[in-house]
Amino acid sequence: MLVLWPAIVDLVLTNELMLTPGSVQYGVWKETPINIFMEFYMFNWTNPEEILDENKKPHFTEHGPYVFREHHQRVNVSWKDNNDTVEFHQIRTYHFDKELSNGSLDDIITTADPVALAAPYVVRKNPALLFGLNLVMDVAKTERSISKTVNQFLFEGYNDTLLDLVNSIHNPEFNIPFDKFGWFYNRNNSWQYDGKFDMYTGKDKLTKLGVLTEWNDSNRTEDNFGECAMVNGTTGEVWPPLSNTDDVDLFVTDLCRTLKMEYSGKVNRQGIEGNLYLAGNRSLDNGQQFPENKCFCGGPDSEESCMPAGAMNVSKCKFGAPAFVSLPHFHKADPIYLEKVDMPPPNEETDELFIVVEPNTGVPMEVEAKLQINLLMQPYKQIGIFKKVPRVLIPMFYFKQSAKLTPHLAYLMRIVLDLKMIGFIVAGVLVFIGLVIFVSGIYMTIWGRWSKVPKPADTVCLIDDENVSTISSENVENPVT
Structure with a gap:
């Protein structure tokens, strides 16, 4: 027993960690058994009428959290034995939890009009289209700000006159496949929204478990350039064993890109030692500090989209809208962002994006994914309502997705590690x-x-x-x- 026991444990553990039908890993991956919470914090713009005043900053108050219970399920699962990968879609289901929330989905929020900001940004290089768009915006009586309920902004969506008029033109510059606007419109209970994944099962090599090979039938995205366009890393729910202290890659579908998660030492969670990984300066840089990140900046012909460090350009991922993603309250970002707005300051403890992984098994023990969605407002001389506005990132909302092992699963994990x-x-x-x-x-x-x-x-x-x-x-x- 003394001689054979370690080999027996490794063999059993390997078989259960592989993503194959009947394994423990497969059961947990097919339908996530732990509670996942999605918290939304909305920014309310209190002084939109003062945007043209050079002495006034846009002022924002924070509302929330509006908490949803999130459930993950994998569907359309197809095994590829020739290269030991599995192809699948995933369904995310959201249920509002009123008791955990601080507010109602019927709360009214005022913010910059996302459609009004997106339309001129999409055709910003074509003066003729900008002039025509200005006429359309006059007909639609478009304003810089808009007030809707939290639910309309998030999942329900709302009808927008400008969006309807733009879609009716059938111009290839405006390729928006939605009849309503909502940040997560058509996402709840959809198996198509996140796209199609192809990843290693670990059957050939456990060190490749959970690593993506393709997303939407390609190993590259169309949203970045060079090495930055490569589909790398895991989706964050299945990891291979991590035997060292190197950084890891996390592929985020909402960003259409890979985040480099930096190793930050050992931490203890429920009596289990794990590796802590943070979204650090390398993840948020646009090429200023780390030249290899220049390809995330929008390409060599898009210098205007190269923002200071801390705001990732995801405009191509969001149908051309001027969307830039940061950590909440511009945490770890260039100070210039906070200098141009009046909003709650960042908090190092609560605004960190991190993941804790048990290195021997690759089991994620705790995850807190936090990202803030911002829209770029900038002047266009052809657009009347934006002719004299300042160039500023308008914070729209941020979300916090959190999950951690239940006490029962942590107990089983301790037994496995002590076998x-x-x-x-x-x-x-x-x-x-x-x-x-x-x-x-x-x-x-x-x-x-x-x-x-x-x-x-x-x-x-x-x-x-x-x-x-x-x-x-x-x-x-x-x-x-």
Whole structure:
């Protein structure tokens, strides 16, 4: 047992970690058994009418959280034995949790009009289209700000006159496949929204478990350039064993890109030691500090989209809208962003994006994914309502997606991690007992101490002062006496 136990544990653990039908990993991956919470914090623009005043900054108040319980399920699963990968779609289902929320989905929020900001940005290089768009915006009576309910901004969506008019033109510059606007419109319970994934099952090599090979039938995205367009890393729910302290890659479909998560030491979660990975300066840089990130900046012909560090350009991922993603409250971003707006300041403890992974099994123990969605407002001389506005990133909202192991799963994880030690202890005890028995046997053999039960005597001697006689024990009632 002492010799074979480690190999037995490794074999069983490998078989259960592989993403194959019947394994523990497959059951957890097919339908996530832990609670996932999605919290939304909305920014309310309190002074949109003062945007043209050079002495006034856009002022934002924070509302929320509006908490949803999120459930993940994998569908359309197809196994590819030729390269040990699995192809699938995923469904995310959201249910509003009123008790955990601070507010109602009917709360009214005022913010910059996303459609009004997006339309001129899409055709910003074509003056003729900008002029025509201005006429359309006049007909639609478009304004810089808009007020809707939280639910309309998030999942329900709302009808927008400008969006309807733009879609009716059928111009290839405007390729928006939605009849309503909503940040997560048509996402709830959709198996198509996140796209199609192809990733390694770990059957060939466990070190490749969960690593994506393709997204939407390609190993590159159309949203970045060069190496930045490569589909790398995992989706964050299945990881291979991590035997070192290197950084890891996390592919985020909402960004259409890979985030480099930086190793930040060891942490303890529920009695289990894990690797802590943070979204650091390398993840958020646009090429200023790390030249290799220049290809995330929009390409060599799009210098205007190269924002200071801290805001990732995801405009191509969002149908051309001027969307830039940062950490909440512009945490770890260039100070210029906060200098142009009046909003709650960042908090290093609550605004961090991190993941904790148990390195031996690759099991994620705790995840807090936090991202803030911002839209770029900038002047266009052909668009009347934007002719004199400042160039500023308008914070729209940020979300916090969190999940962690339940106490029961953490208990099972501790047992799994202690299996080798438990085997060694049991084997050691057995060896000790065996040695005690072996030594005791030798000792008793050498000294002749083996216990034997004596047989009753067949005869008894009766002795007195004068006579000695021998009689049968059968004729004596008490032979002992």
